[in-house]
Amino acid sequence: MRQGLQSVSVRDVARRAGVSISTVSRVLGGSAPVSAELRARVMQAVEELGYRPNAHARGLRLGRTGIIGLLVPDVSNPFFGELARVIEVSASRAGYNVLLCNSQNEAARERQYLDLLQSQRVDGLLVVASSLQRSDLERFGRATGARVVAMDRKIEGFEGPWVGSDPLPGCREAVEHLVALGHRRIGIVRGPVGVLASEERYQAMVRALEERGLSPSRAWTWAGEYTFETGARAGARLARCRPGERPTAVICGSELAAFGLIQAVEEAGLRVPDDLSVVGYDNTPFSAVCRPPLTVIAQPIERIGQVATRTLLRLLQAPLRRQPEPLMRMPGMGEAPRPAPGERRARSVALPTRLVVRQSTTAVPSPDAPTRGRRGGSDGVGHA
Amino acid sequence: MRQGLQSVSVRDVARRAGVSISTVSRVLGGSAPVSAELRARVMQAVEELGYRPNAHARGLRLGRTGIIGLLVPDVSNPFFGELARVIEVSASRAGYNVLLCNSQNEAARERQYLDLLQSQRVDGLLVVASSLQRSDLERFGRATGARVVAMDRKIEGFEGPWVGSDPLPGCREAVEHLVALGHRRIGIVRGPVGVLASEERYQAMVRALEERGLSPSRAWTWAGEYTFETGARAGARLARCRPGERPTAVICGSELAAFGLIQAVEEAGLRVPDDLSVVGYDNTPFSAVCRPPLTVIAQPIERIGQVATRTLLRLLQAPLRRQPEPLMRMPGMGEAPRPAPGERRARSVALPTRLVVRQSTTAVPSPDAPTRGRRGGSDGVGHA
DNA sequence: TTGTACGCGTTATCAG
DNA sequence: CTGATAACGCGTACAA
Numbered sequence: 001m002r003q004g005l006q007s008v009s010v011r012d013v014a015r016r017a018g019v020s021i022s023t024v025s026r027v028l029g030g031s032a033p034v035s036a037e038l039r040a041r042v043m044q045a046v047e048e049l050g051y052r053p054n055a056h057a058r059g060l061r062l063g064r065t066g067i068i069g070l071l072v073p074d075v076s077n078p079f080f081g082e083l084a085r086v087i088e089v090s091a092s093r094a095g096y097n098v099l100l101c102n103s104q105n106e107a108a109r110e111r112q113y114l115d116l117l118q119s120q121r122v123d124g125l126l127v128v129a130s131s132l133q134r135s136d137l138e139r140f141g142r143a144t145g146a147r148v149v150a151m152d153r154k155i156e157g158f159e160g161p162w163v164g165s166d167p168l169p170g171c172r173e174a175v176e177h178l179v180a181l182g183h184r185r186i187g188i189v190r191g192p193v194g195v196l197a198s199e200e201r202y203q204a205m206v207r208a209l210e211e212r213g214l215s216p217s218r219a220w221t222w223a224g225e226y227t228f229e230t231g232a233r234a235g236a237r238l239a240r241c242r243p244g245e246r247p248t249a250v251i252c253g254s255e256l257a258a259f260g261l262i263q264a265v266e267e268a269g270l271r272v273p274d275d276l277s278v279v280g281y282d283n284t285p286f287s288a289v290c291r292p293p294l295t296v297i298a299q300p301i302e303r304i305g306q307v308a309t310r311t312l313l314r315l316l317q318a319p320l321r322r323q324p325e326p327l328m329r330m331p332g333m334g335e336a337p338r339p340a341p342g343e344r345r346a347r348s349v350a351l352p353t354r355l356v357v358r359q360s361t362t363a364v365p366s367p368d369a370p371t372r373g374r375r376g377g378s379d380g381v382g383h384a
Numbered sequence: 385m386r387q388g389l390q391s392v393s394v395r396d397v398a399r400r401a402g403v404s405i406s407t408v409s410r411v412l413g414g415s416a417p418v419s420a421e422l423r424a425r426v427m428q429a430v431e432e433l434g435y436r437p438n439a440h441a442r443g444l445r446l447g448r449t450g451i452i453g454l455l456v457p458d459v460s461n462p463f464f465g466e467l468a469r470v471i472e473v474s475a476s477r478a479g480y481n482v483l484l485c486n487s488q489n490e491a492a493r494e495r496q497y498l499d500l501l502q503s504q505r506v507d508g509l510l511v512v513a514s515s516l517q518r519s520d521l522e523r524f525g526r527a528t529g530a531r532v533v534a535m536d537r538k539i540e541g542f543e544g545p546w547v548g549s550d551p552l553p554g555c556r557e558a559v560e561h562l563v564a565l566g567h568r569r570i571g572i573v574r575g576p577v578g579v580l581a582s583e584e585r586y587q588a589m590v591r592a593l594e595e596r597g598l599s600p601s602r603a604w605t606w607a608g609e610y611t612f613e614t615g616a617r618a619g620a621r622l623a624r625c626r627p628g629e630r631p632t633a634v635i636c637g638s639e640l641a642a643f644g645l646i647q648a649v650e651e652a653g654l655r656v657p658d659d660l661s662v663v664g665y666d667n668t669p670f671s672a673v674c675r676p677p678l679t680v681i682a683q684p685i686e687r688i689g690q691v692a693t694r695t696l697l698r699l700l701q702a703p704l705r706r707q708p709e710p711l712m713r714m715p716g717m718g719e720a721p722r723p724a725p726g727e728r729r730a731r732s733v734a735l736p737t738r739l740v741v742r743q744s745t746t747a748v749p750s751p752d753a754p755t756r757g758r759r760g761g762s763d764g765v766g767h768a
Numbered sequence: 769t770t771g772t773a774c775g776c777g778t779t780a781t782c783a784g
Numbered sequence: 785c786t787g788a789t790a791a792c793g794c795g796t797a798c799a800a
Contacts, residue, residue: 065440142434291650417769440793444776444777445794
């Protein structure tokens with residue numbers, strides 16, 4: 001009973017070409033030799049009808065979709081946007097398509113997308129979890145047989161591979177850089193409390209400071225999501241500190257927070273970097289675009305995406321699944337160069353961060369007496 | 385013959401619950417009454433196995449997927465990132481999932497994604513075309529029966545609905561604003577030549593200038609993709625003009641180009657807005673984040689996304705397709721509030737642009753003698 | 769109220 | 785080299 005669906009099927013092609021459906025299938029799939037004449041007739045019918053194989057029927061028959069799910073918290077954050085771009089390129093080079101899901105940092109949406117990806121029976125999943133638990137991913141893996149690779153944010157207790165970066169090297173470089181510029185009072189805009197990866201990043205900052213004999217003051221530490229608003233809030237608070245009691249430099253746990261911070265302190269009359277040095281995190285193209293260009297602890301976004309994709313692809317070559325055939329082997333579609341069959345076990349990878357110095361950091365105004373210049377004579381402020 | 389796929393199916397659930405397949409189906413779909421006891425057993429089995437219905441089998445059976453394809457040139461461009469976000473929210477509110485495809489401005493990738501979306505038999509398509517032709521979309525529509533709505537960029541000859549914005553109001557406001565600040569020599573960084581929407585945007589700028597009695601100089605007009613690099617190239621050229629011969633203000637056809645322009649001219653020693661006023665286009669969150677905050681011709685991104693989605697949904701209610709049922713009617717999944725069955729014909733919509741004044745525009749240095757101050761004495765440069 | 773059987777579009781297998 | 789056929793998982797008409 002036709003349900004009103006009227007898409008072109010292999011039957012239509014076969015009828016038009018005057019051949020059987022299996023001949024059409026063989027022409028398109030290249031699974032067996034077909035005479036030149038029939039092949040031509042089939043291709044012409046395909047062309048005229050604009051036929052493309054039904055992925056659902058294919059998926060059902062093959063138990064394989066050639067699709068990788070990519071679940072991220074927020075594509076409009078350039079870090080994830082860039083990550084998505086890199087993954088898309090890597091995956092499509094290997095013949096896989098990417099189903100991009102954007103949870104918008106909402107737990108409900110994230111679970112809903114995980115369900116969708118399971119329903120779609122994707123072959124594998126690359127995930128930057130915002131609130132997903134180990135149990136969610138385990139259920140997913142168990143029920144679908146799909147492979148899962150976590151990226152960027154670690155997931156408590158999840159035993160699958162994780163690909164991300166190690167904040168410590170970059171944090172050390174950043175602190176070293178600031179200390180060399182004469183900074184001693186260094187503030188932190190950290191990520192959300194209680195989130196594993198955020199805590200690790202924060203701990204790396206603290207450790208880097210302590211290694212230099214500095215202890216991070218609680219009064220100069222602000223926490224929140226990795227958003228513009230978090231930075232703006234921190235900036236507003238910071239600007240209200242008395243000049244002698246506020247940090248001369250701030251390290252932010254994200255680029256967006258750094259942008260927010262800069263905007264807020266400049267609105268409050270401070271200048272960056274003259275009155276306050278700012279270090280960001282991530283290093284998307286926007287770090288270089290900002291005024292002033294942002295000094296950042298850079299994550300190797302491109303490599304994270306590449307390594308994660310390669311890790312997943314390697315897992316997909318393992319027993320359960322096979323390489324996806326291209327949907328159709330047609331003139332213009334390009335061959336999928338299959339990667340060398342590496343057979344090593346997939347492991348977690350932590351790539352190093354590093355500091356990229358731009359112009360949002362500079363020397364402390366007066367190294368020896370850091371509180372001079374703006375203090376004094378401002379005691380009476382507030383009565384006007 | 386099992387092909388190695390081992391995902392959980394409705395059979396597994398039925399077996400575990402000790403009922404028939406159809407009972408499971410009825411429980412999950414709510415298509416017929418089931419006794420409380422069996423329902424409970426089924427739900428428990430679903431829970432334990434982590435079962436989610438196979439979307440391929442469903443799609444095959446129903447001729448409907450509940451999925452809307454969204455094809456954009458570049459999600460890492462915040463304009464499209466924001467657009468995608470809005471659409472995702474609107475669509476999911478109506479019970480549809482969004483399959484987000486990022487062509488990265490590559491023609492081959494764009495066609496490949498169009499094929500993928502056709503293979504996936506999406507119910508509808510929202511598309512910002514970068515190089516797709518009318519014929520591509522017509523083939524798509526004809527072969528799949530899916531509805532297509534174009535966004536942002538118009539497509540030559542495409543007779544389906546288009547939702548975007550009208551550049552003229554914003555351009556008029558921008559020129560008015562600049563003229564009021566004393567600018568007479570106004571440059572343009574326009575979009576790619578020969579692309580319909582880009583030409584329209586450019587023509588709106590030209591017309592707005594002419595209405596004010598200004599004629600855009602060819603020497604101050606630069607064309608290219610809407611990218612950072614295009615702006616940077618234009619900025620580098622502009623900075624090489626002799627001070628008296630270069631524009632005092634520039635209108636850019638995109639935000640990214642404005643960023644590039646600002647970076648390049650500042651590197652060349654000019655300051656924005658003191659030496660050069662800059663007007664951008666689009667108005668994503670980054671316009672406000674930049675130093676200086678960017679004066680822009682703002683597109684109503686959110687409304688474009690909402691209107692486009694609504695237009696598509698209205699078309700999907702028409703004869704061919706029906707409302708998608710939720711994949712499973714489970715406790716935590718939330719109901720899909722179906723939109724009121726509007727039955728009007730879907731039409732194209734052009735929403736107005738408007739100017740948002742920030743700090744990248746300011747008065748011409750010396751209104752009466754705009755070429756003074758930097759000229760003279762630089763004749764001998766180049767011999768050093 | 770529950771179970772059985774069919775078909776959606778594909779591809780793999782088998783027979784010609 | 786080509787054509788007929790079964791099966792993938794699901795929803796539903798129909799029989800019990």
